[in-house]
Amino acid sequence: MPELPEVETIRRDLAKLIVGRKVLGIETNSPKQVQPSLEMVKKAITGTTIKKVQRRAKIIQIFFSNGKIIIVHLKLTGRLLVRKKEDKIDDWQHIMLSLSGDKELRFADSRKFGWFRLLKDEKELQKILKEFGPEPLDGLTLPVFQKILSSTSRPVKIVLMDQQRISGVGNIYANEALFLAKIDPRRPAKKMTKQAGEKLYQALEKVLRAGIKYRGASDQYYLDALGHKGFYQEHFLVYGRQGKRCLACSGTIKRISLGGRGTFYCPQCQK
DNA sequence: CCGACGCCCTGGGAGC
């Protein structure tokens, strides 16, 4: 599932691959995923040039030469692939942007939870983005992090994944960071000591940077913009490892459900 | 403010 490191990897790929290209057309076979409508998007961006690609939280923003912006959320199974026009159809491709230079930007999404959304201008974008908490690798300081933790008694894993409090962290990196910091995912955030908060802050930064370094984690669906898998799954310490040996203490990794999400931890190490 | 739950959706695994 694309989280901050996966979305950032795709953003960097797209910055290299599609900036400067002209939009020749757009098609879809899944109209509900194109907002407000295919016709509106087609009218707004056909003939424009892609100026830049940015990311905030798990949202990719594509800026066009006429000031219009498209934001993309990949949710669980979304992919943004840059292909040659003649390349074979991708699995689950639903939105196809025809680009100059014989290229195509394809949005593929098995689950169909993801979306493309046209925005009028920068102002509309800022209105959406201001609802998100700080970026863990850019703006989230230790004091701010400690304040976020102390502000709620919800389980600390839920807090890490709460996009309004901290942006970009999803299930994989939350699990991995809590393991590194040796903190039980169920622990009420405000009951954490300063020391535990600092360890978690450092662990979170560490796993997110590693995720970017390894070009993301590919469980079943994630691919970068060229269709390649990432490598971070080869470095998972707890995620998806239920029943296996803990890599730190030789206990057994357990899987529980927390906030309706699969949660993996070592009951011996994480207190 | 909070937690619980349903919904969107479909591939893939389990069970028979």
Added chain:
DNA sequence: TGCTCCCAGGGCGTCG
């Protein structure tokens, strides 16, 4: 081999 059933889960909405 093939059928049916059910679950995963990010974000959002609703309800109590």
